[in-house]
Amino acid sequence: MGSTLGTPGMTMAEKILSRAAGREARAGETVVAKVDRLMGHEGFRLAGMVLEEAGIERLWDPDRIVIVLDHAVPAPDEASAQGHAVIRKQVEKYGIGTFYDTRGGISHQVMCEKGHVAPGELILGTDSHSTMYGALGAAGTGIGFTETAYVCATGTLWFTVPETIELRLRGELPPGVMSKDLMLHLARRFTVEGAQYRSVEWTGDGAAGLSVESRMTMANMAVEIGAKFGFFLPDEKTFAYLAEHGLPRDTYQPVLPDPDAAYAQSHEIDLTAIEPQVALPHSPDNVRPVSEVAGQRVDQAVLGSCTNARIEDLRIAAEYLRGKQVAKHVRMYVSPASVDVFRQAMREGLLEDFLEAGAVVLNPGCGACFGKHMGLLAAGEVCISSTNRNFQGRMGSPEARVFLASPLTVAASAVAGEIARA
Numbered sequence: 001m002g003s004t005l006g007t008p009g010m011t012m013a014e015k016i017l018s019r020a021a022g023r024e025a026r027a028g029e030t031v032v033a034k035v036d037r038l039m040g041h042e043g044f045r046l047a048g049m050v051l052e053e054a055g056i057e058r059l060w061d062p063d064r065i066v067i068v069l070d071h072a073v074p075a076p077d078e079a080s081a082q083g084h085a086v087i088r089k090q091v092e093k094y095g096i097g098t099f100y101d102t103r104g105g106i107s108h109q110v111m112c113e114k115g116h117v118a119p120g121e122l123i124l125g126t127d128s129h130s131t132m133y134g135a136l137g138a139a140g141t142g143i144g145f146t147e148t149a150y151v152c153a154t155g156t157l158w159f160t161v162p163e164t165i166e167l168r169l170r171g172e173l174p175p176g177v178m179s180k181d182l183m184l185h186l187a188r189r190f191t192v193e194g195a196q197y198r199s200v201e202w203t204g205d206g207a208a209g210l211s212v213e214s215r216m217t218m219a220n221m222a223v224e225i226g227a228k229f230g231f232f233l234p235d236e237k238t239f240a241y242l243a244e245h246g247l248p249r250d251t252y253q254p255v256l257p258d259p260d261a262a263y264a265q266s267h268e269i270d271l272t273a274i275e276p277q278v279a280l281p282h283s284p285d286n287v288r289p290v291s292e293v294a295g296q297r298v299d300q301a302v303l304g305s306c307t308n309a310r311i312e313d314l315r316i317a318a319e320y321l322r323g324k325q326v327a328k329h330v331r332m333y334v335s336p337a338s339v340d341v342f343r344q345a346m347r348e349g350l351l352e353d354f355l356e357a358g359a360v361v362l363n364p365g366c367g368a369c370f371g372k373h374m375g376l377l378a379a380g381e382v383c384i385s386s387t388n389r390n391f392q393g394r395m396g397s398p399e400a401r402v403f404l405a406s407p408l409t410v411a412a413s414a415v416a417g418e419i420a421r422a
Contacts, residue, residue, distance in 0.1 A: 009258025
């Protein structure tokens with residue numbers, strides 16, 4: 001669906017929503033779109049309750065629904081355990097095709113590595129960080145539980161087609177700088193509302209040079225600048241990743257923006273000028289270079305979450321920690337993004353590296369990130385974390401402070417006992 005004489009080209013969001021709606025749709029138009037896949041975590045329980053109250057007995061397509069329990073795993077309290085039990089009954093009642101229960105890991109990572117995300121698809125999830133699927137060229141976004149129930153029943157949902165901001169990345173990140181640093185830099189520049197209900201496309205040689213896992217970090221945090229979708233253009237790296245995870249090239253139709261796509265804004269970002277960054281409390285856009293914050297004492301360091309706990313992240317952190325020790329007053333927790341990542345880290349000896357350095361290795365899950373369990377903070381404590389949000393009270397006491405940084409900066413700070421550059 002390319003441009004025609006006198007008509008501007010189309011962005012990725014416009015193309016994917018046009019395909020899903022069965023008609024050409026431009027930014028600003030409202031469409032009813034067919035959904036390719038739906039992801040649910042613990043939030044699915046509420047959607048299931050809506051379905052039951054409405055008397056819905058059959059779902060649109062149970063084989064296109066994927067359920068992964070990840071936010072409270074293992075169940076840290078009776079309420080969580082009861083919630084899990086309800087979901088298990090809902091999965092059985094509705095014959096949902098794919099259910100990982102507590103054995104998969106963090107939902108977004110599981111979706112990508114188990115072949116549930118393909119370029120050109122529209123994929124919705126019961127979690128705001130479903131934007132991560134854009135790293136593979138899919139339109140991923142989070143929805144609420146009533147919307148989830150509607151999708152379960154009908155397989156469709158209405159959208160206003162978003163305008164798109166193009167971020168052209170040029171050059172390569174310097175040594176010791178990760179895509180998390182780049183994303184934090186962008187959060188400072190554009191703020192948490194800079195792309196509100198807009199799509200973001202990362203383009204240019206700098207975007208093409210990033211690994212798929214680094215792209216996942218950025219697409220994951222697209223929502224932290226307000227974006228509805230966050231896209232990387234699918235390329236040979238994307239296709240190789242998908243093939244490795246069970247999706248051969250002939251099973252999907254990738255979508256690319258037209259050369260003359262009509263963008264609401266276009267910005268060029270020089271990657272060579274990016275340095276390690278840290279987000280100060282209590283917002284992901286309250287960002288400063290690490291050099292300006294170095295010396296801030298930390299009590300806890302967390303390496304985990306759907307943002308930065310993939311094998312690439314663990315390798316980089318473990319390499320830094322090898323032969324070093326976490327400071328005596330620091331608690332360092334490492335939670336791989338999925339069971340598959342956990343296994344790979346075990347095979348490569350990375351878990352041993354973390355343990356030898358004095359870190360505690362946790363099971364895959366979201367508990368530490370959003371303050372449910374596995375490392376809550378007490379009043380007055382300071383944490384440096386590779387997670388995606390640092391809102392007040394998110395990881396424990398509202399009197400604690402959370403700083404966001406890359407896995408490398410988290411590892412360096414754990415050893416130094418204070419925020420430090422590797």
